[in-house]
Amino acid sequence: MIAEAGLAALWLAAALSLLQLCLGAFALRPGGEGLLRTVRPVAAVQAALVAISFFCLILLFLRTDLSVALVAANSHAAKPWLYKFAGTWGNHEGSMLLWVAVLAIAGGAVALFERKLEQRTLIATLAAQAAIGLGFYAFLLFSSNPFERLNPPAAVGQGLNPLLQDPGLAFHPPTLYFGYVGISIAFSFAVGALITRDVGAAFARAMRPWVLAAWIFLTLGITAGSYWAYYELGWGGWWFWDPVENASLMPWLAATALLHSVTVLATRDALRAWTVMLAVVAFSMSMIGTFLVRSGILTSVHAFAVDPERGFFILILLTLYIGGALALFGLRVGTVREGATFEPVSREGTLVLNNLLLSAILGIVLVGTLYPLGVEAVTGEKLSVGPPYFNSAAGPIALALVVFMAAGPLVRWRRDRAPEVVNRIALPVLISAVTLFALVLFAPGIGLFPLFGLTLATGVAAASVAPLWKRNLRRTPLFTWGMVAAHLGIAVSLAGMASESAFTQETLVAVPVGETVEVGPYSVRFDAVQPVAGPNWTAIEATLTARRGDGKPIVLKPQARMFSSPPTETSEAAIATRLGGQLYTVLGKGDAGGRWQLRLWWKPFVTLIWLGGGLIALGGVLSLIGRVRRERKVQLQEAWA
Numbered sequence: 174m175i176a177e178a179g180l181a182a183l184w185l186a187a188a189l190s191l192l193q194l195c196l197g198a199f200a201l202r203p204g205g206e207g208l209l210r211t212v213r214p215v216a217a218v219q220a221a222l223v224a225i226s227f228f229c230l231i232l233l234f235l236r237t238d239l240s241v242a243l244v245a246a247n248s249h250a251a252k253p254w255l256y257k258f259a260g261t262w263g264n265h266e267g268s269m270l271l272w273v274a275v276l277a278i279a280g281g282a283v284a285l286f287e288r289k290l291e292q293r294t295l296i297a298t299l300a301a302q303a304a305i306g307l308g309f310y311a312f313l314l315f316s317s318n319p320f321e322r323l324n325p326p327a328a329v330g331q332g333l334n335p336l337l338q339d340p341g342l343a344f345h346p347p348t349l350y351f352g353y354v355g356i357s358i359a360f361s362f363a364v365g366a367l368i369t370r371d372v373g374a375a376f377a378r379a380m381r382p383w384v385l386a387a388w389i390f391l392t393l394g395i396t397a398g399s400y401w402a403y404y405e406l407g408w409g410g411w412w413f414w415d416p417v418e419n420a421s422l423m424p425w426l427a428a429t430a431l432l433h434s435v436t437v438l439a440t441r442d443a444l445r446a447w448t449v450m451l452a453v454v455a456f457s458m459s460m461i462g463t464f465l466v467r468s469g470i471l472t473s474v475h476a477f478a479v480d481p482e483r484g485f486f487i488l489i490l491l492t493l494y495i496g497g498a499l500a501l502f503g504l505r506v507g508t509v510r511e512g513a514t515f516e517p518v519s520r521e522g523t524l525v526l527n528n529l530l531l532s533a534i535l536g537i538v539l540v541g542t543l544y545p546l547g548v549e550a551v552t553g554e555k556l557s558v559g560p561p562y563f564n565s566a567a568g569p570i571a572l573a574l575v576v577f578m579a580a581g582p583l584v585r586w587r588r589d590r591a592p593e594v595v596n597r598i599a600l601p602v603l604i605s606a607v608t609l610f611a612l613v614l615f616a617p618g619i620g621l622f623p624l625f626g627l628t629l630a631t632g633v634a635a636a637s638v639a640p641l642w643k644r645n646l647r648r649t650p651l652f653t654w655g656m657v658a659a660h661l662g663i664a665v666s667l668a669g670m671a672s673e674s675a676f677t678q679e680t681l682v683a684v685p686v687g688e689t690v691e692v693g694p695y696s697v698r699f700d701a702v703q704p705v706a707g708p709n710w711t712a713i714e715a716t717l718t719a720r721r722g723d724g725k726p727i728v729l730k731p732q733a734r735m736f737s738s739p740p741t742e743t744s745e746a747a748i749a750t751r752l753g754g755q756l757y758t759v760l761g762k763g764d765a766g767g768r769w770q771l772r773l774w775w776k777p778f779v780t781l782i783w784l785g786g787g788l789i790a791l792g793g794v795l796s797l798i799g800r801v802r803r804e805r806k807v808q809l810q811e812a813w814a
Contacts, residue, residue, distance in 0.1 A: 355387025
């Protein structure tokens with residue numbers, strides 16, 4: 174009965190979504206004011222129902238109910254409970270139910286807690302959110318039912334893709350989905366404001382926390398996904414420009430531009446039309462990402478679905494939502510009044526420039542991701558666009574973006590004087606120059622991008638903390654601390670990327686047990702190789718002892734795992750993390766002569782990449798808390814006035 178209860182809750186939630194859309198549409202018409210109060214509770218109940226539906230699916234996976242087709246195809250009785258739990262969304266249908274559940278719960282949260290937005294704009298926002306949800310409810314109920322029964326039930330489950338049986342993948346997809354769906358809230362805000370012609374500072378202040386929250390989750394999701402790909406796939410790299418990786422990067426780029434634009438609108442009442450347009454673009458990138466991952470159009474380690482019919486359904490939704498939003502934007506943009514003006518040399522000016530550079534990078538990634546698909550659709554020829562294109566096209570723009578990002582907080586709002594700006598950025602420029610001189614002197618030949626990356630990282634780090642100079646730190650607003658942390662995180666990540674590119678050392682050998690090989694500053698002895706068994710896998714495990722000079726020995730145990738259901742082989746890297754970097758080891762195949770392939774990397778400061786990602790997200794959290802506290806303080810002051 175659990176499956177039937179989950180399906181019934183899903184149908185009821187879909188019906189309430191339709192009711193929410195209709196009530197919202199009628200409430201906005203002349204004479205419909207009496208319906209305004211009915212939309213909020215409908216949105217809240219819809220959220221509760223879809224949450225119940227998703228909870229039912231979790232129960233089915235935890236019980237390994239093999240009478241449900243989705244469970245039989247993606248789970249197994251012998252699987253550890255964590256992966257049974259994560260298996261709920263480690264497949265096409267479950268992930269789409271998670272998508273719509275987060276969408277509805279976010280809409281319910283807007284209905285319950287949003288108090289700053291004008292009533293009509295809020296109702297239009299909830300109606301737009303319901304329209305988005307309806308498409309995905311239809312997709313689930315008519316094309317991808319997660320509760321479909323098997324008759325007779327399967328004897329055994331087929332298991333879950335072994336690459337997804339990792340703690341990182343238990344939490345990475347939900348985090349990313351929170352980001353995607355948070356952007357849908359921003360999109361609904363923009364549609365609501367366009368419908369009621371209420372694009373202004375108040376609208377931006379209401380939308381900003383949702384954009385910030387979405388951006389935080391996207392940052393965490395991308396950072397976690399990057400680290401998962403790094404250690405789980407055994408490739409030794411942290412970003413491969415895989416199309417599915419790009420599918421998460423594109424919304425983040427658009428959300429970053431939107432976050433800065435909405436701050437300008439909320440603070441200075443400028444960039445009105447541009448902010449609305451960015452909200453549409455950011456949601457479009459989320460939809461394109463969903464289409465790429467869920468349509469089966471891509472072959473990737475991250476893509477789970479291989480059903481072109483369902484991909485066509487998502488393509489229709491994508492066309493309807495993006496086309497409708499762009500049409501609405503085209504019809505109403507003329508009614509969006511021009512906001513406040515500003516001089517080119519101003520903080521608004523640097524933020525606009527940053528927006529344009531982010532948009533340029535977004536365009537490059539979008540073209541590089543979709544171009545091979547377009548060529549294949551037209552000519553049938555298979556192409557791939559790899560790191561050389563992305564690095565050479567987006568790399569220089571990204572470095573320029575970092576320069577203007579560092580300068581932005583040092584420029585005054587509305588109007589500033591160029592000589593004074595030059596004085597403020599003199600110290601970061603000097604620090605960068607000293608770094609460049611030192612690198613050329615002591616690390617020649619590290620490559621152009623690593624050279625500029627490390628040079629800029631030190632300058633950006635100095636510029637990031639400069640806004641705190643001569644301030645009373647105890648009275649500095651929390652959102653200022655957030656900006657400092659986020660920009661400092663960019664510098665830390667940039668330093669990690671540049672160091673990894675410049676200083677990584679690799680050793681690939683085939684050696685017998687007892688042999689010692691060198692990689693970077695480490696000597697690694699191959700001590701033993703033996704079979705081991707886990708809960709649902711067997712493996713060949715090597716024992717390696719690494720030592721740096723006369724230091725303490727480090728024992729590493731990389732594995733080559735074999736899963737029986739479904740039959741899959743994976744490489745489980747063994748990684749030793751030290752203050753100066755990571756020693757990364759992978760066990761390969763053995764040969765008839767008793768030798769085993771070993772792949773060893775020494776990666777100086779590579780952990781800075783993810784430490785920086787964490788700092789960026791922390792900056793977002795501090796900004797979010799600071800903004801919410803500031804808004805509440807203003808509301809209390811207005812209430813007492």
